[in-house]
Amino acid sequence: xxxxxxxxxxxxxxxxxxxxxxxxxxxxxATLTGxxxxxxAAEDCAQDAFVRAFRAWSRWKxxxxxxxxxxxxxxNVAISHxxxxxxxxxxxxxxxxxxxxxxxxxxxxxxxxxxxxxLPPRQSAxxxxxxxxxxxxxxxxxxxxVPERTVASRLIAARRALRxxxxxxxxxxxxxxxxxxxSFLR
Amino acid sequence: xxxxxxxxxDGFDHWVEAELRGVIGRHLAxxxxxxxxxxxxATHEARxxxxxxxxPIRMGVAIGAAALALGGGTALGASxxxxxxxxxxxxxxxxxxxxxxxxxxxxSTAAQSSTSSGSTNSAGPQGAGSGANHGAAVASxxxxxxxxxxxxxxxxxxxxxxxxxxxxxxxxxxxxxxQGSANSALGLAxxxxxxx
Numbered sequence: 001x002x003x004x005x006x007x008x009x010x011x012x013x014x015x016x017x018x019x020x021x022x023x024x025x026x027x028x029x030a031t032l033t034g035x036x037x038x039x040x041a042a043e044d045c046a047q048d049a050f051v052r053a054f055r056a057w058s059r060w061k062x063x064x065x066x067x068x069x070x071x072x073x074x075x076n077v078a079i080s081h082x083x084x085x086x087x088x089x090x091x092x093x094x095x096x097x098x099x100x101x102x103x104x105x106x107x108x109x110x111x112x113x114x115x116x117x118x119l120p121p122r123q124s125a126x127x128x129x130x131x132x133x134x135x136x137x138x139x140x141x142x143x144x145x146v147p148e149r150t151v152a153s154r155l156i157a158a159r160r161a162l163r164x165x166x167x168x169x170x171x172x173x174x175x176x177x178x179x180x181x182x183s184f185l186r
Numbered sequence: 187x188x189x190x191x192x193x194x195x196d197g198f199d200h201w202v203e204a205e206l207r208g209v210i211g212r213h214l215a216x217x218x219x220x221x222x223x224x225x226x227x228a229t230h231e232a233r234x235x236x237x238x239x240x241x242p243i244r245m246g247v248a249i250g251a252a253a254l255a256l257g258g259g260t261a262l263g264a265s266x267x268x269x270x271x272x273x274x275x276x277x278x279x280x281x282x283x284x285x286x287x288x289x290x291x292x293x294s295t296a297a298q299s300s301t302s303s304g305s306t307n308s309a310g311p312q313g314a315g316s317g318a319n320h321g322a323a324v325a326s327x328x329x330x331x332x333x334x335x336x337x338x339x340x341x342x343x344x345x346x347x348x349x350x351x352x353x354x355x356x357x358x359x360x361x362x363x364x365q366g367s368a369n370s371a372l373g374l375a376x377x378x379x380x381x382x
Binding site: 021050110127 | 198199202203205206207208209210211213214215216217218219222223224227
């Protein structure tokens with residue numbers, strides 16, 4: 001997250017929200033793509049998150065970075081979306097006419113993204129915020145609405161789960177051993 | 187960036203960073219779409235809030251104005267309907283009775299002019315049709331009612347007019363009942379005319 005002057009945005013100001021949208025939207029969309037693994041769903045959730053943020057914009061408190069605040073809303077939207085998707089999958093398995101997820105929409109074929117999808121959304125969000133956006137624990141804490149220590153424990157748990165999942169798979173496929181400096185497969 | 191002092195595995199973190207940037211990082215380069223959903227939502231929200239924020243006084247004035255408009259329209263329609271009877275009654279009282287036939291013609295003219303204005307304003311084409319039937323019935327009564335002593339003729343015409351108006355207005359009364367009332371009025375009037 002770039003150094004953001006907290007007072008740069010004024011709560012409730014329409015022009016400031018437009019600025020926030022232009023600056024933060026690409027990062028929010030990327031975060032949601034990492035959590036959901038589906039760019040289409042990420043786009044939809046990002047738009048939904050900004051709608052919710054706009055409604056609450058007059059209540060935003062400048063003591064927290066605006067982008068982290070929007071991220072918190074976006075992660076919650078993604079969690080709700082994930083619940084709906086799981087319900088839809090269950091209904092589909094039970095034979096209801098609910099449409100199944102379109103495989104063509106999931107263009108991110110990365111094993112890492114697939115592994116991130118299997119994590120709890122707040123853990124995958126912590127990984128994406130740290131490793132894609134470079135947020136500090138404090139910033140991630142603001143974005144997820146949790147203390148820094150919780151962020152640290154979530155990151156550790158997420159890494160452990162990813163290593164286990166990807167390590168097992170990489171051993172089976174034999175494709176990641178060179179790219180991880182050996183440490184990944186320990 | 188990968189070493190944040192929380193006991194991370196640098197090799198794994200480097201790989202995660204490179205992978206995320208390769209797969210998801212390209213989304214960062216795509217600017218925010220100009221068609222933002224919150225802008226559309228803002229328009230709807232503004233409309234909703236405008237109605238919600240309307241002060242109780244303004245809301246009361248609006249409701250009062252609507253009630254007045256409704257009540258005024260109803261009263262106007264009622265007065266137009268009632269005004270017809272009054273006009274005919276006044277004409278019956280004021281029109282000269284001589285020479286023969288001039289009284290009926292005078293009342294008929296007043297009744298027709300009143301009916302046409304009233305029906306146009308309050309009842310439309312259907313009302314006009316009812317008004318024409320009513321006028322014909324009154325004209326017929328005026329011609330057939332005997333000109334007896336006192337106000338027998340006027341009473342007879344009035345009774346027939348009222349009976350016929352009831353039929354035209356309600357639209358559910360049987361014509362036989364109305365015709366019976368008219369015949370009965372004619373009989374009473376005839377009897378009154380022959381009374382010493």
